[in-house]
Amino acid sequence: DSGVTQTPKHLITATGQRVTLRCSPRSGDLSVYWYQQSLDQGLQFLIQYYNGEERAKGNILERFSAQQFPDLHSELNLSSLELGDSALYFCASSGGGQGAIGELFFGEGSRLTVL
């Protein structure tokens, strides 16, 4: 158990819909990261937040957005869903922000299926 909690574990929805994935980081961790894993793209970094502020962005689509709340939990919002958005979405956390070199702790993921 990494200490990172993601909900829901599984989600099935239709094209054009909007969903929200939630992540609770390990206790005390200030940084939250979102990753997407699809069959054809592998594991890809989407976005990072540190203590409520966006710190780094990857190839995140404009239809996707995220935020980190004062209690440090984070949400990833996916809208106007397409079939290609079907993937595993992982959240990870770490204690450090800039300058850290340690490990990331990943949650078990949220599996999104768009029909």
Added chain:
Amino acid sequence: DAKTTQPPSMDCAEGRAANLPCNHSTISGNEYVYWYRQIHSQGPQYIIHGLKNNETNEMASLIITEDRKSSTLILPHATLRDTAVYYCIVRRAGGTSYGKLTFGQGTILTVHP
């Protein structure tokens, strides 16, 4: 971040050492080598990281060549539960994009009874 090259797959007998190689010939002086693994669609799990010295922890050992252009992850006594995809990642410490790990295709390690 430097690009890494790993063999797509490897096999290992249970109880034997598993040696997973990684080439990172364009690594810079301030870049670390990290290893993560992913067991069947679970979240990736950190294994070990190093800069230039060999490192060992309860899970594995990391051997980095003197010129730092390649490294080897060693699982000393592989078990069936070590069957997973192993990712070698080179990452610069610090900066605003810490945690922006670039996962390649990794090596699928299959441990056989």
